[in-house]
Amino acid sequence: MSAVMTIEELRAGLAWRKNLDKVFVVVGLLILMSCLGLLALLFLDLVRDGAARFGWDFLTQFPSRKAERAGILSAWVGTSMIMLVTALVALPIGVAAAIYLEEYAPKNWITGVIEINVTNLAGVPSIVYGLLALGLFVYQFGLGQSVLAAGLTLALLILPIIIVGTREALRAVPKAIREAAYGLGATRWEVTKDHVLPYSTGGILTGLILGLSRAIGETAPIITIGALSFIAFLPGSPVTGEFPFVNFEWLKSEFTAMPIQIFNWVSRPDQAFQQNAAAAAAILLGMTLAMNAVAIWIRYRFRKKINW
Numbered sequence: 001m002s003a004v005m006t007i008e009e010l011r012a013g014l015a016w017r018k019n020l021d022k023v024f025v026v027v028g029l030l031i032l033m034s035c036l037g038l039l040a041l042l043f044l045d046l047v048r049d050g051a052a053r054f055g056w057d058f059l060t061q062f063p064s065r066k067a068e069r070a071g072i073l074s075a076w077v078g079t080s081m082i083m084l085v086t087a088l089v090a091l092p093i094g095v096a097a098a099i100y101l102e103e104y105a106p107k108n109w110i111t112g113v114i115e116i117n118v119t120n121l122a123g124v125p126s127i128v129y130g131l132l133a134l135g136l137f138v139y140q141f142g143l144g145q146s147v148l149a150a151g152l153t154l155a156l157l158i159l160p161i162i163i164v165g166t167r168e169a170l171r172a173v174p175k176a177i178r179e180a181a182y183g184l185g186a187t188r189w190e191v192t193k194d195h196v197l198p199y200s201t202g203g204i205l206t207g208l209i210l211g212l213s214r215a216i217g218e219t220a221p222i223i224t225i226g227a228l229s230f231i232a233f234l235p236g237s238p239v240t241g242e243f244p245f246v247n248f249e250w251l252k253s254e255f256t257a258m259p260i261q262i263f264n265w266v267s268r269p270d271q272a273f274q275q276n277a278a279a280a281a282a283i284l285l286g287m288t289l290a291m292n293a294v295a296i297w298i299r300y301r302f303r304k305k306i307n308w
Helices: 002-053 056-060 073-104 109-121 126-140 147-171 175-183 188-215 220-224 258-266 271-307
Strands: none
Touching (some): 188 271, 258 271
16 A cells, blocks of 8 residues: 555655646747747837938948948948957957867866856956956057957957857767767877867857857947947958958958947937947847847758767
């Protein structure tokens, strides 16, 4: 009789846990749908307020003191160049650091302290990175208020995110793949290069794009290092028609960015500038959503390849 009661109690407990799981799923879905609904309402409100300014002229004209003639050409070009520098700097350093910590570093108190600090750095306010960059890149290294200084600043900002995301992608690789490669006589670097990295590429690129999605909307760090709020020229082209066909002068150019331009327009009382700010914010939000969509697509493609 006691055994029968124990089995019944066990079944009742399992049923209660299953119901609790269902409640958790429902609550999670409600929270997710609420957040997505708020985001959709915000986006639609921006689109509605800035609908009158959407057009090719808005994308191809420089900022102006007259709201109806103002555009975001220098802002989105500056943002694109900063994101290019950020990606080129943060990706190799972040991936290399993650590979070392996950595949090579001995498991002792030193690496434990490093891992804790990397995780904590992901939560440091962005203004702190701006102050660090102001003293290090602008004054110490003499880079000035340039695209290069801004790109390096945002690279520092997203570096912990990339390291953490890459380590999670490396951990997701089944141990059987490593063991099989070691069993065939491969070295640790060959295992990492030929097996671990190809398997985790989707997760690594996803972490990079999510990091860039955060960096693209940051205002405090680039204001701290001296981003201009009004600029009526573009940096030089990275590509030239003469040998060696690459120009690095654009890295030294002064710049502005989409968040700076939006902040400048929002601070003005004229309603026309408020429409410009709404249109620019909608475009920036659309760029961020597009980057996240690319991250999802990359992850799906690489997972599909692995499954095949």
